[in-house]
Amino acid sequence: MTGCLRAVVSGVRWTLATALAVLVPATAFAQQPSARRVEVGGNLRWLTGMTFKDVNATEGAFGGATRTVFRSSTTLDPAGCAEGRVAFGLLSALDLEGAIAFGRTHLTTRLTGDSEAPDAEVREPVTEYLLEGGVSAHLARWRKGRAVPFVSAGVGYMRQLHDGHTLVEGGQTWYAGGGLRYQKNEAGHGLRTAGVRLELRATILTGGLALDGSTHLLPAVIAGVFFHP
Amino acid sequence: MSGGPVHRVAGLLAIAAVLFGHTQPAFAYLKFGLEAGGREVTLKWTTTPVRYFVTDQTVGGISAADFQAATAQAFATWQSVPSASITYRFAGFTSSTPGDDDGRTTLGFLNEPALDRVLASTSFLVDNVTGALLEADIFFNSAFTWSVSKDGEPGKWDVQSIALHEIGHLSGLGHSAIGETQIVNGSRRVLSAGAVMFPIALGHGDFNAATGSVSGQVTKNGQGVFGAHVVAFDPGTGEQIANFTLTRSGLFSIAGLRPGPHVIRVEPLDDADIESFFDSAEPVDLSFRAKFYERLVVVPRGGDSGSIQIAVSP
Numbered sequence: 001m002t003g004c005l006r007a008v009v010s011g012v013r014w015t016l017a018t019a020l021a022v023l024v025p026a027t028a029f030a031q032q033p034s035a036r037r038v039e040v041g042g043n044l045r046w047l048t049g050m051t052f053k054d055v056n057a058t059e060g061a062f063g064g065a066t067r068t069v070f071r072s073s074t075t076l077d078p079a080g081c082a083e084g085r086v087a088f089g090l091l092s093a094l095d096l097e098g099a100i101a102f103g104r105t106h107l108t109t110r111l112t113g114d115s116e117a118p119d120a121e122v123r124e125p126v127t128e129y130l131l132e133g134g135v136s137a138h139l140a141r142w143r144k145g146r147a148v149p150f151v152s153a154g155v156g157y158m159r160q161l162h163d164g165h166t167l168v169e170g171g172q173t174w175y176a177g178g179g180l181r182y183q184k185n186e187a188g189h190g191l192r193t194a195g196v197r198l199e200l201r202a203t204i205l206t207g208g209l210a211l212d213g214s215t216h217l218l219p220a221v222i223a224g225v226f227f228h229p
Numbered sequence: 230m231s232g233g234p235v236h237r238v239a240g241l242l243a244i245a246a247v248l249f250g251h252t253q254p255a256f257a258y259l260k261f262g263l264e265a266g267g268r269e270v271t272l273k274w275t276t277t278p279v280r281y282f283v284t285d286q287t288v289g290g291i292s293a294a295d296f297q298a299a300t301a302q303a304f305a306t307w308q309s310v311p312s313a314s315i316t317y318r319f320a321g322f323t324s325s326t327p328g329d330d331d332g333r334t335t336l337g338f339l340n341e342p343a344l345d346r347v348l349a350s351t352s353f354l355v356d357n358v359t360g361a362l363l364e365a366d367i368f369f370n371s372a373f374t375w376s377v378s379k380d381g382e383p384g385k386w387d388v389q390s391i392a393l394h395e396i397g398h399l400s401g402l403g404h405s406a407i408g409e410t411q412i413v414n415g416s417r418r419v420l421s422a423g424a425v426m427f428p429i430a431l432g433h434g435d436f437n438a439a440t441g442s443v444s445g446q447v448t449k450n451g452q453g454v455f456g457a458h459v460v461a462f463d464p465g466t467g468e469q470i471a472n473f474t475l476t477r478s479g480l481f482s483i484a485g486l487r488p489g490p491h492v493i494r495v496e497p498l499d500d501a502d503i504e505s506f507f508d509s510a511e512p513v514d515l516s517f518r519a520k521f522y523e524r525l526v527v528v529p530r531g532g533d534s535g536s537i538q539i540a541v542s543p
Contacts, residue, residue: 055467057460057494072492074464107490109464109525116496116519124490124525162527166534167488211465211489 036089041197043083043224045101047128050076050205052212070114074211079105079128083224093138097152101130107162107211124163132156132175150199151178158205171210177201179222193228272353273401274362278318281399284337285322288371291338293322296388299377300336303392307400315400327366330354334399335366336392342372349391351398365399367392441528442484445537446474447495449517453479454541456503456513461526462492473498477512488530493522495539517541 057069081103087095106123113119134154142149156173183195199222206215281304283297297319304317320333327335332354341347347370354364369375369391376385443461447454453476460471461483474481496519507513520541526534 052465055464057462057467057469059469070494072462072464107525109490109492111492111521114494114519114521117494117521120521120523122492122521122523122525124527162490163525164527164535166527166529166532169489213465 037228038089039085039087039095039226039228041085041087041224041226043085043099043101043197043222045081045083045103046221047079047081047103047105047203048219049078049105050210050216050218052076052210053214055212068113070117071112072109073112074107074109076126076211077106077108079103081128081130083130083222085224085226087136087226090135093140095136095138096133097136097154098133099130101128101132103128103130126163127161127165129159129161130156130173131159132173134175138181146184147180147182149178149180152176152199152201156203171206173203173205175201175203175220177220177222181226183226189228191227194225195227196223196225198223272355272360272362274315277314278316279334279365279399280318280320281334281336282320282323282325284326284335285324286337288338289375291375291377291388295377296337297322299388300392300396302389303396306393307396317396327368328352329366330364332364334364337368338371338375339368340371341368344370345372348373348386349395351395362401367395367399438531439488440485441488441530441532441534442482442486443491443493443526443528443534443537444480444482445493445534445539447479447481447539447541449514449541449543453477454514454517455479455511456498456507456515457481457517457541458496458498459483459539460494460496461486461528462494463487463489464492464525465489473507482533486528488528490525490527493526493537493539495520495522495541517543 052074054071054073056071058066059069081101083099083101085097085099087097090096104125104127107126108121108123111117111120111122132154133156134152136150136152139149139151153176154174156175157170158173159168159170161168177199179197179199179201181195181197183193185192187193201220201222203218203220204215205218210216283293283300285293287293288296301319304319308316323333323335325331325333325335327337327339329335344350349367349369351365351367353362354366355362369388374385375388376382377388381387445459447457447459454474455477457474457479458471459474459481460469462469463486466487468487470483470485472481472483497515497517498513499515503513503515518541520539522537522539524537526537528534
């Protein structure tokens with residue numbers, strides 16, 4: 001059993017190392033922190049909103065004619081999320097990372113063009129949980145002093161709880177991003193190794209998350225702190 | 230309680246349309262109900278098969294036999310709906326006409342030119358004490374031209390299609406002001422699928438587990454609004470399902486909804502023929518303004534949203 005797991009991990013390492021070879025020149029590894037380090041941190045994540053397809057309410061009449069009763073436009077509003085993050089050094093410049101984020105937002109529908117009822121905006125609160133796992137690669141080749149750029153990619157699962165937890169929906173996510181990390185001391189442990197991290201990320205949402213059933217691209221800004229315990 | 234007094238009371242209270250609905254969440258999808266013996270009961274047949282008769286007259290070139298064959302197809306379609314437990318049996322031809330209080334469920338033509346927007350109608354004879362359904366008649370308005378041809382005839386209404394709709398009523402089911410849309414299928418003039426109440430018949434198993442309902446109350450100046458048309462609109466798909474407030478306290482329930490957020494819109498029934506839905510003696514309130522409920526209402530899977538309160542303005 002253990003042997004099987006090792007084989008799988010080994011395979012993952014090989015695949016990731018191959019995929020990132022272009023971004024992570026081998027000559028840069030000597031400048032990086034050691035592998036097997038653990039990094040923990042807390043982030044604030046700003047998820048931009050989603051705009052869904054406009055949908056009209058129509059009614060039919062005898063003779064086959066239809067008319068629009070009103071128009072609807074629905075968005076998932078931007079959300080600020082609190083996030084916890086853990087990373088484990090697979091290689092000196094490659095981290096395996098996982099994060100869990102939590103945020104609250106609203107689903108908002110704007111209703112217009114109704115000849116009988118005034119325009120309206122109706123909402124419901126939505127709570128979001130996001131669980132992600134992936135890798136991030138340190139781009140030491142482009143480091144400026146203690147600031148090191150990085151890129152990241154991974155998969156996740158988003159769980160949305162609608163108003164009053166009356167309905168739970170979930171769906172898969174993929175993400176890719178990049179940013180900059182600044183760490184005063186890369187060696188040692190504890191707060192001496194604290195640093196800050198800023199990332200721009202694109203998250204793709206699918207499944208039951210999207211009201212219109214479509215795949216949506218959701219940009220996010222993530223800022224936070226980290227250290228090596 | 231003997232059968233005699235019950236039957237006499239029922240005879241005095243033949244009703245032409247259904248009036249009061251119950252609001253049992255997730256199961257009240259436009260099912261008819263009424264007040265009987267001081268309580269609200271669901272209008273339904275207590276024994277099956279439902280025995281029905283067909284009027285023995287030739288009307289508009291359609292023989293009684295052809296009419297019976299077309300309606301029998303419609304009954305068979307209902308009976309074959311998965312999970313439907315109701316069954317029907319043709320009991321013979323009769324000289325009675327629909328609307329006669331004779332204890333016989335009768336289908337046939339009546340010439341009602343004054344009802345120029347009514348193709349057909351279902352009426353019920355109900356025991357006012359127990360709420361038991363004693364008889365349900367369907368009349369087809371011979372003021373329109375009809376066809377029993379399998380391929381349809383241009384300009385003529387299709388008996389089988391309209392019977393399919395009315396048998397839904399006969400079975401104790403209702404519909405909203407949405408869906409009674411004419412479409413042309415080949416050369417058949419039929420009603421759209423939305424006007425057939427199959428979803429209501431699927432009131433067991435997967436249907437209820439996979440869908441949810443919204444219930445609530447519509448009030449005006451603190452008083453219940455009777456006969457308000459309440460529409461649940463899915464902003465993801467555009468699908469609309471509607472019902473009426475069917476009690477004097479303004480209660481409504483809309484089931485068969487896809488789980489997820491819905492926009493709720495309330496409007497008076499001022500652009501439809503009220504008597505298509507309510508008895509003329511009922512105090513349908515038309516004097517209020519249409520409005521949207523101020524929140525998105527989330528329909529849970531297999532359950533009810535919980536009661537919402539919608540206050541409309543005069």
